[in-house]
Amino acid sequence: MKLRYLLAAALIAGCATTQAATLRWGAQNDILTLDPHSQNHATTHGILQHTYEGLVRYTKDFQVEPSLATSWQVISPTQYRFNLRKGVKFHDGSPFTADDVVFSYGRIIQPQGTNQIYVSGVKEVKKIDDHTVDLILGGPNPVLLRLLVDFRIMNRAWSVKNKSENVQNYVAKEESFASRNANGTGPYVIKLWEPDKRIVFAANPAWWDKLQGNATEVIYTPIKADATRIAALLSGDVDIVTDLPTQDVQRLRNEPKLKVLDGHEVRTIFIGMDQFSPELKYSSVKGKNPFKDIRVRKALNVAVDREAIKRVTMRGLSIPAAIMIAPGVHGHTPDIDKVSPADAEGARKLLAEAGYPNGFDFGLDCPNNRYVNDEEICQALVGMWARIGLKAKLNAQPMATFIQKIQKFDHDAYMLGWGVATFDGLYTLQSLMRTKTTGADGSFNLGRISDARLDALVDAMKTETDVKKRDAMLREALVMTRDNYYYVPLHHQLRPWAMKKNVSTVHKADDRPESRFARID
C-alpha cells in the first residue's frame, strides 16, 4: 500500500517538474515601456506580444492566423467584419469584448505614440455587438491583416480606472500606470519589470490557447556588455541569448553544451540624414545644410566600404545593402539590391563638386546596445568618412535615450535599423520615406525627407489590390529612394540565436522570439 502511494507521489512530482520550466532569456537592450501603443520598438513589441495580443497573429512561417478574432468577413473592400473570440479574459479577470477593441483603436491613433501604422488605412472601428466589430477602411488595403498583428488590445475598464486612457508620451519622458504595468490577454502575465535589470513573466493559466512549448516562467535579462552576456550563457545563467556578438558566434558553434540557431532577419541597418533643417545643428557648415545636396549624400554612400564592415566588424554575419528592405520582404529583388564597391576617390570628387573640397564636420548619433555591433559600425564609418575629409563626431548612447533624442529631430545624422513587421515593403516606405504627417506616415522619417513623387507612389500602394501593379510601384519607390540617396543603407542583419542544447524554439526573422514556442527538455 505504502509503496503504491510513494510511487504515485513520485510520478506526480516527476510530472510536475517536467511541466514547470523556467526559460531565462538574455538580450542586449531592455524594453522602452509596457505601454503597447507608445513606442514602435521591436524589442518592446517582442516582449509585449507575450502579454498583449491582437485580432490576428503570425504562425511560425509568418502566415496570418486568428488570435483574438476567430474569423472575419470582407463585406466590402472597405469594410471588414471581425468575429471576436468568446470567453477570453484579461489577466485581471475582466472579459474581453468589442468595447476593448474600439477603445484600443482610439488609443493607438493618438499622435504622441508611434504605432499608428498598425491601423494604417482604418478610418473607424464600429461595435456591432459585444463580440463583433467592423473595421471601416479609407480604401482597399492589401496588407491590413498583416498590420493588425501589432494592433494590440487593451482593457478599457482597466485603463480608465488607472488613468491611462492616453498613450504615454515617451519622448517627453512621461510615465503612466500603463507604462509600468501590463494587463493583457496573452499567454504570459508580466509579474514584474525592473528596468535594465529583468522582466519576469509567469504563464497565464486562463489563456484561451495552449502553449506549444513548456516554459511556465520566463525571465528576460538585458545585458549590454557583450562579454558578460556570452559569459552568462556559457556559465548557464541564461538559457538562450538572442543578441550574439559576432566575434563569439564561431566559438559558440564549437561549444558542445550549446547550439546556434541560424536565421536571417528582415532588418536593414542604415544611416539617416537631416534633410529638412536649413542648417545642421552640430556642423561646422553655417548658413546651409550640406545633406540637402544629392552629391554630398552620394559621397557619404559611396565612401562606405560595406564589404570591409561585413568581413571585419560583422565577421561575415551581414548582407551588404543597396536598398532599404531585406531579402524575405515582399518587394525585394536581388537585381535592385546590388552593392557597388567603395570609392573614396569618387566620393572626394563629389564633395569638391558640391563645394566642400576640404570636407566638413557633423554630428553622428548611434545607439550602443540595440543592433549587432552598432557602436563599432559607427566607429568604422567615422574612419571611412574621415578619409574623404568628413569628420563625424560620434555620440553613442543607450537606445532609451538615443530614441528620445532623434525623435525630437535633435541630430545631423543617425544610425537606425528597420525591421519589417508585415514582411511587405510598404511598411518601410510608409514609415521611413513618406513625408511626415500625423499618424503612421513618416513616423520614423526622422530626416524629414519630402519627395512628392515618392509620396504619391506610397499613397497609391496603400490601396492597390492588383498585385502586379503594386509590385511595380514598390520597385519604383525603392529604386527612387536608392538613386536619390535619401538614406545610406549599410547592410541587412543576419541574426543567429544561441541556446543550451536542451532548449529548442522557432527562429523568427522579425527578431521577436516567442516564448510560447520555447521548449526546455
Add this chain to the structure above:
Amino acid sequence: MAAVAGWLRRAWAHDLAWSFRRSPVTILAAFLTLVCVGGALFAPWVAPHSPFDSATLNLSDGFTPPAWTAKGSGKYLLGTDDQGRDVLSTIMYGARISLGVGLAAVLFSAVLGVSLGLLSGYLGGRLDAFIMRVADIQLSFPAILIALLIDGMTRIALPRDMHDQLAVYVLVLAIGVSGWVQYARTVRGSTLVEKNKEYVQAARVIGRHPLAILLHHVLPNVMGPVLVIGTIHIATAIITEATLSFLGVGVPPTQPSLGTLIRIGNDYLFSGEWWITVFPGLALIVLVLSVNLLGDWLRDALNPKLR
C-alpha cells in the same frame, strides 16, 4: 660646464645616488619608468602610427595578430584592434593620458593636502579640528567611490559636449580630491613637531608673517615624507584612473587611456583576439610596478633609521 660637471660629481657621490646604485631592482625600475615616460612623452614622434587620426585607419587591417604570429604583419608590431588601430601606438598614446592624469592628480592632491596639513598643524584650534574631521569622514569611503561620486555629479551638471572636453580635468579633480588626506595628516603631524622648535619661535619673535614662516621655514622640513607618499600615490592614481576608464566613467573614448584600451579589448578576449587587451594590461602593470618600486626605494633611502 665645469660647474655642471662638478654638480654631477657631487650628486653621484651623494647618499641617495649610492643607495640607488646598490639596488639592481631600483635601477631596473628606474629604467622601465624612463622607457614608459619617454614613450608616452614622445608618442607623437616615436609611435609608428597615429591611431587616433580617423583618416589614417584602415578597417580592413582590423584584428591583425602580433607580428610574430602566423597571420601577423611587420607593419603592426603588437597587432591591431577592431577598428584597425595599431596596439603599440594606442598603448603609447594611452600611457600619455594615464601618466598625465596620474601626475596631475598627484600634484593636485599634494598641493591640497600639504596646504591643509600646514594650516591645520600650525593654526590649530577649531580649524584643525574641522579639517581633521573632514579627513576622517573621507577616509571612511573608498577612494574609487569618491572619485565616482565627483565624476557622476559633474556628468549631471554639465551638458554633454562640455563634459567630453572637460572630462580629463574632472578626472584629475576627482582622483585628486580622493587622495589629499594622506598628505594632510602626515604634514600636520610634522608641522606640530616643527612648530615648537627654536627656529620657528625665533622667526615668530622677529615678527615674520605666519604664512612666510610656513613657506620658508616649516615647509622645507616636512617635505621628505611628502615625496615618498607622492611617488607611491602616482601608482595608485594611475590605477584609479584605469579603473574608472575601465568602468566607462573616466576619459572619453576619443582620448583612450590604458584603462579604456583594456575595456575595449575585454570583449574580444575569449573569441581569440587576446592581444587587444593583454598588451595594454601588461603596459599598465609594468608602469605601475616600476613607479611603485621607485617609491619603495625612495622611502627606504630617505628613512634616517635605515641609513
